[in-house]
Amino acid sequence: MDTEYKPEEIETRIQQFWDKNKVFKAVEDTEREKYYCLSMFPYPSGRLHMGHVRNYTIGDVISRYQRMQGKNVLQPMGWDAFGLPAENAAIKNNVAPAKWTRENIDYMRNQLKRLGLGYDWERELATCDPDYYRWEQWLFTRLYKKGLVYKKTAAVNWCPNDLTVLANEQVIDGKCWRCDHEVEKKDIPQWFMKITDYADELLDDLDRLEGWPEQVRTMQRNWIGRSEGVEISFALEGRDENLKVFTTRPDTLMGVTYVAVAAEHPLALEAGEKYDNVAAFINECAKTDTAEASLETMEKKGIDTGLKAIHPVTGDRVPVFIANFVLMGYGEGAVMAVPAHDQRDYEFASKYGLPIRQVIEPLGNEECDLNSAAFTARGRLVHSGEFDGLSSEQAFEKIAAWLEARGQGKKRTTYRLRDWGVSRQRYWGAPIPIINCNKCGEVAVPEEDLPVVLPEDVEFDGVGSPIKKMPSFYETTCPSCGGKAERETDTFDTFMESSWYYARYASADNDSSMLDERADYWLPVDQYVGGIEHAILHLLYARFFNKLMRDVGLTKTDEPFKNLLTQGMVLKDGAKMSKSKGNTVDPQGLIEEYGADTARLFMMFAAPPEQSLEWSDAGVEGASRFLKRLWRLVNEHVAGGAIAKLDLKALNDAQKKLRRQTHETIAKVSDDIGRRYTFNTAIAAVMELINALAKFSDSSAQGRAVKQESLQAVVLLLSPIVPHITHELWQRLGNDSLLLQQPWPEVDESALQKDSMQIIVQVNGKLRSRIEVSASASKDDIEQAAQADENVKRFTDGKQLVKVIVVPNKLVNIVVR
Ligand code: ANZ
Numbered sequence: 001m002d003t004e005y006k007p008e009e010i011e012t013r014i015q016q017f018w019d020k021n022k023v024f025k026a027v028e029d030t031e032r033e034k035y036y037c038l039s040m041f042p043y044p045s046g047r048l049h050m051g052h053v054r055n056y057t058i059g060d061v062i063s064r065y066q067r068m069q070g071k072n073v074l075q076p077m078g079w080d081a082f083g084l085p086a087e088n089a090a091i092k093n094n095v096a097p098a099k100w101t102r103e104n105i106d107y108m109r110n111q112l113k114r115l116g117l118g119y120d121w122e123r124e125l126a127t128c129d130p131d132y133y134r135w136e137q138w139l140f141t142r143l144y145k146k147g148l149v150y151k152k153t154a155a156v157n158w159c160p161n162d163l164t165v166l167a168n169e170q171v172i173d174g175k176c177w178r179c180d181h182e183v184e185k186k187d188i189p190q191w192f193m194k195i196t197d198y199a200d201e202l203l204d205d206l207d208r209l210e211g212w213p214e215q216v217r218t219m220q221r222n223w224i225g226r227s228e229g230v231e232i233s234f235a236l237e238g239r240d241e242n243l244k245v246f247t248t249r250p251d252t253l254m255g256v257t258y259v260a261v262a263a264e265h266p267l268a269l270e271a272g273e274k275y276d277n278v279a280a281f282i283n284e285c286a287k288t289d290t291a292e293a294s295l296e297t298m299e300k301k302g303i304d305t306g307l308k309a310i311h312p313v314t315g316d317r318v319p320v321f322i323a324n325f326v327l328m329g330y331g332e333g334a335v336m337a338v339p340a341h342d343q344r345d346y347e348f349a350s351k352y353g354l355p356i357r358q359v360i361e362p363l364g365n366e367e368c369d370l371n372s373a374a375f376t377a378r379g380r381l382v383h384s385g386e387f388d389g390l391s392s393e394q395a396f397e398k399i400a401a402w403l404e405a406r407g408q409g410k411k412r413t414t415y416r417l418r419d420w421g422v423s424r425q426r427y428w429g430a431p432i433p434i435i436n437c438n439k440c441g442e443v444a445v446p447e448e449d450l451p452v453v454l455p456e457d458v459e460f461d462g463v464g465s466p467i468k469k470m471p472s473f474y475e476t477t478c479p480s481c482g483g484k485a486e487r488e489t490d491t492f493d494t495f496m497e498s499s500w501y502y503a504r505y506a507s508a509d510n511d512s513s514m515l516d517e518r519a520d521y522w523l524p525v526d527q528y529v530g531g532i533e534h535a536i537l538h539l540l541y542a543r544f545f546n547k548l549m550r551d552v553g554l555t556k557t558d559e560p561f562k563n564l565l566t567q568g569m570v571l572k573d574g575a576k577m578s579k580s581k582g583n584t585v586d587p588q589g590l591i592e593e594y595g596a597d598t599a600r601l602f603m604m605f606a607a608p609p610e611q612s613l614e615w616s617d618a619g620v621e622g623a624s625r626f627l628k629r630l631w632r633l634v635n636e637h638v639a640g641g642a643i644a645k646l647d648l649k650a651l652n653d654a655q656k657k658l659r660r661q662t663h664e665t666i667a668k669v670s671d672d673i674g675r676r677y678t679f680n681t682a683i684a685a686v687m688e689l690i691n692a693l694a695k696f697s698d699s700s701a702q703g704r705a706v707k708q709e710s711l712q713a714v715v716l717l718l719s720p721i722v723p724h725i726t727h728e729l730w731q732r733l734g735n736d737s738l739l740l741q742q743p744w745p746e747v748d749e750s751a752l753q754k755d756s757m758q759i760i761v762q763v764n765g766k767l768r769s770r771i772e773v774s775a776s777a778s779k780d781d782i783e784q785a786a787q788a789d790e791n792v793k794r795f796t797d798g799k800q801l802v803k804v805i806v807v808p809n810k811l812v813n814i815v816v817r
C-alpha cells in the first residue's frame with residue numbers, strides 16, 4: 001500500500017468511483033426525512049473563482065453531514081446561463097454567446113467535479129436551455145391571464161450613436177461604454193410583474209423566516225418599505241380638482257406652509273405649458289437621476305407654479321411648488337411640506353424664503369433648534385389649535401379621523417417597492433412570449449407554441465440585439481386572428497430564471513409540466529447558501545416566484561428557503577478578491593498543486609462561514625501539512641497489524657483519557673458542524689485530538705484498540721470536509737464498508753465520565769482549597785475529604801462546625817464559628 005499521500009491520484013480515483021456509482025443521486029422516499037441543501041448556482045463566466053469554492057464547499061459539508069445524519073439529501077447544481085457577459089465576450093472574441101456559454105459550462109462542471117462536490121448531476125440545469133425557460137414563458141403567460149403582468153412605458157438608457165439600449169452596467173459616468181457618447185433616457189413599452197400585489201405577504205412572512213440572518217430580513221423590510229400614512233386632499237384655489245398628497249406625519253398638518261409636486265406631476269406639466277422657465281426646470285429635472293438614495297443629500301431645487309392650495313383646517317392659501325426631491329413614482333407624487341419637521345422641506349424653505357412653522361415640541365430633552373435644522377422626531381403638538389397637547393401618535397389618529405369625517409383624507413399604506421420591470425432589450429435571454437398584433441394588440445403565445453426558442457446561431461456585433469433584426473424570428477401570425485403579427489423581441493431580466501431554479505431541480509426532467517409532486521417532497525430548500533450581495537433582489541424575487549407558483553397550484557410551500565447562510569467574502573491583503581483589482585488566486589492552480597481536500601480544508605478552517613476569509617499561502621501550506629500528518633498517523637497505526645476488540649473494563653487511565661477526549665471531540669464537532677456551523681472550531685478540535693493521538697505511543701492490544709476507535713472517529717468527523725482522504729483512510733483502517741454510507745459517530749456518554757473530579761472547598765464562603773475526589777464519591781465521602789484537607793484544616797481547627805453544604809460536582813462550603 002502506498003505510504004505517500006498523493007492527493008491527485010486518490011482524489012481522481014474516488015471521484016470516478018462516485019460518478020460511476022451515482023452515489024449522490026437523490027431519490028424521493030417519503031419514508032425518509034429529506035434534506036434539500038442548495039448553493040447559489042454560478043454564472044458560467046469561464047472559471048470558478050475562490051468565492052465559488054468557498055460557497056460550494058460550505059454547501060457540500062452541510063450536505064454530507066446531513067447525509068450522515070440519515071437524511072435523504074438532495075444537493076443539485078446548475079447554471080445561471082443568460083446575461084450580459086456572454087454578449088460582451090461574443091463581441092470581444094467573435095464567438096456566439098451560446099457557444100461561449102456552453103463551453104464555459106463544460107469546463108466549470110469539471111472543476112466542480114474535481115473539487116469533490118457531491119451533486120446529483122442528473123438534475124443539472126442551464127437556464128439558457130429551452131427545456132428550462134419554456135416553463136418560465138409558460139408561467140408568464142399564465143400570470144398574464146391572471147392580470148399579474150402588464151405592459152407600460154418606462155425609461156431605458158439609450159445610446160443615440162449606437163442606436164441601442166444599454167444596461168445600467170453599460171452606462172459609465174453617463175456615457176456609453178462602447179462609444180463614449182452621452183446616454184439619454186428613452187421611454188419605451190416594457191413588461192412588469194405585479195410584485196406589489198404581494199408586498200404585504202412578502203413583508204409579513206419575513207417574521208416567519210427564523211432561519212435567516214436578521215440583517216437580510218431587515219434589508220428586505222427596508223426594500224419593501226411599508227409606510228402607514230394618510231392621503232390628504234388639498235383644494236386648489238379657483239379650480240375644481242383637488243391635489244392629493246401622501247404623508248406619514250399627519251400630526252404635522254398645522255405646520256404646512258407650502259405643497260410640492262414632482263416634475264412629472266400633471267400640475268407641473270400644465271404649468272410648464274404656460275411658463276417657459278417652468279418648462280426649463282422640468283427639463284432639467286428629467287436629466288438628473290433621482291435615485292431615491294440621493295434625495296437626502298441632493299441640492300433641493302424648485303419653482304413656483306403660481307397655483308395656491310387651501311389648507312384643509314385653517315383655510316390658508318399656500319403656494320404649490322415643483323420640487324426636484326419629490327418622486328412621481330411614490331405616494332401621490334406630491335407632498336405637503338412641513339419645513340419645521342422635515343429636513344428636505346426645511347432646506348427647500350430656507351432656500352426659497354418660505355415660512356417655517358413649529359407645530360411639534362420635544363417630549364423629552366431632544367435638541368430642537370429650528371434655526372439650524374428641522375425637528376424631525378415625534379413629540380407633542382403646539383400651535384395646532386384644537387389638537388394642541390396631543391402626542392404625535394394620538395394626533396395621527398385624531399387628524400386622520402378629522403380629515404376623513406370631512407372627506408378630505410384617508411388612511412393609506414404605501415410601499416417603497418415598485419413593480420418589477422422584466423423587459424430587457426438584450427439578446428442573450430429568454431424571449432418574452434408575447435405577440436403584438438395590429439388588430440388584437442398584445443397576445444400571449446399559446447401553451448402549445450411554447451417555448452419561443454431564442455435563435456442561437458447569430459452574428460453578434462453588439463449594436464442592438466440580433467433577433468430584433470431577424471424577420472425569421474419576429475415575423476409570425478397572430479394566434480388570435482391569424483393575421484400577420486410580430487413577436488416581442490425583448491428578453492427577460494435574468495433574475496427571472498434565478499427566481500425558480502431551486503424548485504425546478506426537484507422536477508428537472510419533467511417535459512410536460514413546470515413542477516410535479518416531487519417538488520412537494522423536496523421543497524422548501526432546507527439550507528440555502530450564497531453571497532450577501534443577493535440579500536435583496538434575488539432572494540426577494542425568488543420568494544415572490546414561490547408565492548406565484550403556489551397561487552397557480554404548482555407548490556404548496558409559502559417560502560422557498562427555510563434557512564439561509566450568507567457566506568463572507570474571500571479577501572486578499574484585506575481587499576475583496578476580484579478580477580478588476582488583479583488580486584485573484586485561481587482555484588485551479590490550488591487544486592492542481594495541493595488537491596481538493598487541502599483547498600476545502602483551508603476554506604473551512606480559515607474563518608467561520610459568515611465572516612470574510614483572508615487568503616493565506618501559509619494557511620494553505622498548513623492545511624496540506626495537517627492532511628499529510630493525518631495520513632502518516634493512520635498508515636503507521638495500520639502497519640502495526642490486527643486490532644483487538646475494545647474491552648472497556650480493561651482500560652488503564654491513559655487509555656481512558658484518550659477515549660474521553662475522542663468522545664468529547666465527537667460531541668464538540670457534532671455541535672459545531674450540526675448546529676453552530678463553525679467548521680473552523682470543529683477542525684481545531686480534531687487537530688487537538690490528533691495531537692493527543694500522535695503522543696499516544698501505547699502499542700498494547702487495548703492501547704491500539706483505543707487508538708483505532710479514535711482514528712475512526714477522526715476520519716468520520718473530517719469526512720464532510722475532506723471527503724477523499726477520509727474515504728481512503730477509512731478503508732485502510734480495515735473497513736469494508738463505504739465511508740459515504742457511514743452514520744455520523746455517536747458520543748459514548750460513559751466515556752465522558754471522569755474517574756475523579758475536582759471540587760472547590762470554601763470555608764465560610766472563601767475559597768481555601770481544591771480537592772480531587774473519585775467520580776463516584778458519595779456526599780459523605782466528599783464532606784469527609786474536604787474536612788480532612790490540610791489547607792482547609794488550617795481555617796477550621798479549633799472552631800465550631802456549624803454546617804457543611806455540598807453542591808454536587810462543584811463545591812463544598814464549610815461553615816464554622
Ligand atoms: C409631511 C411630513 C412632515 C412628512 C414631516 C415627513 C415628515 P416614507 O416614510 O418613506 O413613506 N413624501 C411623500 N410622497 C413623496 C414623494 N412622492 N416624493 C418624495 N417624498 C414624498 O416617507 C413618507 C414621507 O415622505 C411623507 O410624509 C412625505 O413627507 C414624503 F414632519 O409629509 B411627509
Ligand code: ZN
Nearest residue numbers: 437440478481
Ligand atoms: Zn391579431
